[in-house]
Amino acid sequence: MDLHTLAAGLAMGLGGIGPGIGLGIGFSKAMEAIGRNPEASGTIFVPYILGLALTEAIGIYALVVSLIILFAS
Amino acid sequence: MVHVEIKAEELFAIGPLIVTNSMVGVLLASIVLLLAAWWFTRRSGIVPSRGQSLLELPIEFLAGVVRGTGGKRWRQFAPFVFAIFLYVLIANWLSLLPGVGTIGLAEEVDGEKIIVPFVRAGAADLNFTLGLALISFVAFVAFGLRANGLRGYLKELLIAEPAYMTPLLTPIHLISELSRVISLSMRLFGNVFAGEVLLATMLALTTATVFILPLAFVVPGIFLGLELLFGLVQALVFALLSMTYITLAIAEHRQHGSSDDHSGEAPEQGAAPAHGSA
Numbered sequence: 001m002d003l004h005t006l007a008a009g010l011a012m013g014l015g016g017i018g019p020g021i022g023l024g025i026g027f028s029k030a031m032e033a034i035g036r037n038p039e040a041s042g043t044i045f046v047p048y049i050l051g052l053a054l055t056e057a058i059g060i061y062a063l064v065v066s067l068i069i070l071f072a073s
Numbered sequence: 074m075v076h077v078e079i080k081a082e083e084l085f086a087i088g089p090l091i092v093t094n095s096m097v098g099v100l101l102a103s104i105v106l107l108l109a110a111w112w113f114t115r116r117s118g119i120v121p122s123r124g125q126s127l128l129e130l131p132i133e134f135l136a137g138v139v140r141g142t143g144g145k146r147w148r149q150f151a152p153f154v155f156a157i158f159l160y161v162l163i164a165n166w167l168s169l170l171p172g173v174g175t176i177g178l179a180e181e182v183d184g185e186k187i188i189v190p191f192v193r194a195g196a197a198d199l200n201f202t203l204g205l206a207l208i209s210f211v212a213f214v215a216f217g218l219r220a221n222g223l224r225g226y227l228k229e230l231l232i233a234e235p236a237y238m239t240p241l242l243t244p245i246h247l248i249s250e251l252s253r254v255i256s257l258s259m260r261l262f263g264n265v266f267a268g269e270v271l272l273a274t275m276l277a278l279t280t281a282t283v284f285i286l287p288l289a290f291v292v293p294g295i296f297l298g299l300e301l302l303f304g305l306v307q308a309l310v311f312a313l314l315s316m317t318y319i320t321l322a323i324a325e326h327r328q329h330g331s332s333d334d335h336s337g338e339a340p341e342q343g344a345a346p347a348h349g350s351a
Contacts, residue, residue, distance in 0.1 A: 043141075046138055046141070046142055046313060049306070049309065049310060049313065050310070050313055050314065050317065053260065053306075053310035053313075053314065054256075056260070057256050057259065057260045060259060060260050060263035060264060060267075061259060061263070063263050063267050064259060064262070064263045064266075067077070067079065067266070067267070067270070068079065070077075071077045071078070071079055072079045072080075
């Protein structure tokens with residue numbers, strides 16, 4: 001068993017915590033907003049997708065690092 | 074279990090230019106896009122036929138989004154946003170076709186037989202996504218320069234609002250400008266590459282069970298559908314983020330800044346609702 005495997009797993013697992021919490025908060029707030037004002041769902045959609053992409057980027061960084069550790073070193 | 078190559082594999086070289094299989098994928102996307110543009114504009118008219126109006130639906134949706142967020146001058150950069158969206162979308166969806174990433178020459182590396190595919194997903198190579206992100210960077214800097222003038226742009230970039238904060242805020246500002254390139258390119262690359270690895274892993278996990286349960290026909294299909302959705306979302310995100318950066322660069326005006334360089338647009342900027350909501 002290689003230490004690389006452990007490092008990759010840790011990088012992805014720990015790196016997934018923050019974006020997971022962030023995405024959950026963002027999604028719940030967007031649903032709350034749509035629930036309060038269903039007509040605004042069209043307006044909310046684009047900023048929601050943008051915020052989702054920006055939050056998710058952190059998780060993607062962790063994924064790229066972990067893949068590089070796993071396959072390129 | 075699954076062979077994963079982060080770099081795009083070389084196919085052949087024309088002089089100093091090395092052609093990788095990702096380049097083939099991207100070129101295919103360009104060809105598809107050019108042919109589609111030629112084919113659909115050949116018989117287009119003011120009164121759309123049924124096929125034409127079907128094709129205009131997604132463009133109208135995107136135009137609505139750009140108009141809603143892009144502000145008053147959305148027509149200037151709408152073609153750029155559409156082009157990025159269509160290019161990334163076609164490149165992502167082409168990579169899901171059967172044969173892409175699977176048909177290739179067998180090669181022996183370290184006593185292990187691997188396949189070097191002829192075509193690889195374009196965005197599964199950092200060179201493609203970094204190139205697109207650099208184009209987007211040049212675009213939003215150029216739009217900012219055109220809207221604010223050189224002096225206005227440099228002043229906006231280098232001098233912070235209370236002048237004594239400049240040494241602290243200017244490096245942060247510069248780094249945040251540059252980090253946009255990295256985050257744009259890494260996001261697309263990471264998503265598409267992870268999608269490829271996910272599909273390969275799912276196929277490898279389920280082919281073992283194929284004699285008992287035909288899972289290998291069902292499970293990767295579900296994930297292929299997921300990848301269709303992700304390809305669309307990532308193309309939308311790349312285009313919308315580029316648009317947001319351009320909008321920010323155009324709207325970056327101080328109330329009493331050096332916006333007198335282009336007197337014709339000054340009143341329009343003053344009336345913009347960007348600062349009025351405070």
